Amino acid sequence: MQEGSLDLALTWDGKRIVAATVASNRPQVASLLRRLPAAAVSERVLQLFGICRQAQAAAAALCVRSARGERLTPGALDELALPVALETISEHLCHLLIAWPTLLADPLRPPRVADCGDWRRRLRAASDRRSAAAVAADLARWLGEAELPSPGEESPHIAAAPLLPVLPAAEWERMALLADFALLPTRAGEVAETGALARQVGDAAITRLLAAGRRFAARLLARRLELCWLAAALADPPRLSALLDASPVRAGVGLARVETARGTLLHRLELAGDGVAHYLIVAPTEWNFHPQGAFVREISGFPAASQRAARFAAERLALSLDPCVPCSCRLVDA
Known part of the structure; x- marks a missing residue:
């Protein structure tokens, strides 16, 4: 199906971007899951999503199991978490090795397409714990020597959004019932940023970068830190269970949380008999x-100072926040 896109409109006065709007035409995939048999949900989700599809499928499976009141054993969580972890590693590597170098267009640091392709093939072939x-x-050895892309010049006086904490699935139920939560999510009435930076904010080096106003550099470092954590966790699979969990809200209702490369993913399912009566998805x-x-x-x-600089600033920021659909930037005169 069509994945949709984001339209980023920038109001520019010749000196700065004075305002911006975001318009999304992303399809509401959750509506396509209604009236399906519960047993068919995970497979349908795999067919519908091209990006973060393992995370989406894991969230769907967790929703169904928790709505049915099934006990989620550590082994079951490990089984779901492994493909999510491998997918997250692949997404982070693609971001760091291809997406950022492509945007920066530095001839001394070209995109490392072949390296990324080699890693992604190996990750796809890693089907079991061994x-x-x-x-x-x-991966751990490679990360010890790998060089991060540089984000370029930063503005230290940005008005940043709060960082979304990692919350267990049970804490999302009250918020998931709010009107328009799927399209316009907030926490305690506040917008928030989700992703690797939000998960790695406790690291001392991240704290220093944020204090210096270097949010782009902090986001890049956060991805590297997360890759290190994932590499260590793959050797100790029970640690991977931190990536996901579910809450049996009540009989026939389940809510699942999965941490993806782009941030927190939420699914909420209501059953009527063995069919889907209502489904909610909130993507990063x-x-x-x-x-x-x-x-x-x-x-x-x-x-x-120029239209080119304005467009580059927006494209760089959008990439650092890593939308799961293509986005386009256009300028509007102030």
């Missing part, structure tokens, strides 16, 4: 590209 641990050992993009969210807050007021 093969995943072997990949993890090589809904948080980071909320109409008053991280993208809009940070880009508004950003200095830009």
